Amino acid sequence: MSFSSSVKSELCRLENMDECCVLSELAAVVWLNGAAAPAPAGGFNIRITTENAAFARWIYRSIRKYCGIIPEVTIRKSTKLKKHATYMLFMTSASGSGILLEKTGIAVVAEGGRYELAPVRKIDREQACCVKAFLRGAFLAGGSISDPEKTYHLELTSRTSEQADELRRLMGFYGLNSRTIIRKGSYVTYLKEGENIVDFLNVIGAHKALLELENVRILKGMRNNVNRIVNCETANLGKTVNASVRQVENILYIADNIGLDKLPPSLREIAELRLEHKDLSLTELGQMLNPPLGKSGVNHRLRKLDRIAEKHRGGPPGQKDRKTGEAD
Ligand SMILES: [Zn+2]
Known part of the structure; x- marks a missing residue:
């Protein structure tokens, strides 16, 4: 298992989260990995996509528990690499997608014939628990971390510059100095230094991964x-x-x-x-x-x-x- 996947599976096993934080984490996922399409009967159908099985299960359970909706799940296996699978959670307006949007504070905005998802309001700095949960959701939705034995690199991908700006703003609350580059049409917001990455893992609650990374840093220091x-x-x-x-x-x-x-x-x-x-x-x-x-x-x-x-x-x-x- 890659270091990235082990961090993600640790995050998906976190327990005793407050409802406000679960919804904030879901807000990040819906915004970053969600897509909206108008439903024939009115309202919008929402689809959330992820490649991480543990995270797909977490989203499913959370939506079911806090929104009372049972998403329809489809798994699409890539034909080239059988290992890779995409998990799609689908909610129609009839099954209650509106509840999910309302509870996570995400709105559908029509833009030139397309429908974009966007947060109704920005998260307040004072809601520390929810800021952390949002960043955790962003990491699970489109983040990855390099094996610390090789290099120190953590990144969060997003589709739009607004999303990247918001991620940098939230990381800034913790003094994390992130930068954004455009790679293959995606906005990649990244952290480079070991210390920054340790702080980020602490913020999102990946404490086991944090200890592993610290051990590697100590060993690397000794080797030097x-x-x-x-x-x-x-x-x-x-x-x-x-x-x-x-x-x-x-x-x-x-x-x-x-x-x-x-x-x-x-x-x-x-x-x-x-x-x-x-x-x-x-x-x-x-x-x-x-x-x-x-x-x-x-x-x-x-x-x-x-x-x-x-x-x-x-x-x-x-x-x-x-x-x-x-x-x-
Ligand atoms: Zn909270």
Whole structure:
């Protein structure tokens, strides 16, 4: 099951909702997913369409309970993908579609020979429970959320710019910064940041999904930290290798131009060890000496070797005291 479907099935199982909220959620669905056609006997026939089976059941139960109407349900399976089905709930004016419109506060508006559904009045900011329910309905009607493992993206689709404006207005009550784009003739209002999406899931009451998303965010954060540490260690390793390459070059120069046997025994010992073990750290080299020597002691001797080679080459005096540059 996709993350989107699991969020939706969680929302469809919410219990103990107040009547005002159920009707507000239905208002969102009727407005966003409903269509009206004039009935021969007067009034309008209303059809609600959804692709989510759990949501279709929720709409059916809610309309039956709060409006006393029994919608006629048709399922249309897509011929290409047998998995996809469209659920249509149909209510004629004779069966009481007018009650649904009245209770949800949706009106049918005639526009150039077409019939559009529109809310009679906008939801008030003060009716917090119903604002949340409306957004929940909008998510169930035309929303989707990406798998947080992949990306943070939540969107609500709608048919008209008025619907998109209203969704942005309602999300704005909770400080959610949404944007709308037009995609394939639909208005897509979306949220991008993980934090915004967590807040939205909280608003619509998807608390289980919210926890799942937070877990993913924590794990992702930890993974990023581990990557940072690994990158940092790789950088240090690079420094160690560069220092070793320079030391070996200088020791070979001394061997060719001065002779290692001309060096004091303590320097000759470390020079030979460095040639033999090019990839060891200073600490590890020090442990191979008898008696063992600490990191700074080894560093001191290798720097002396650097200086001997540079002096012989007649290198710039500024480089005489440069450090080996090795990190821990
Ligand atoms: Zn309410």
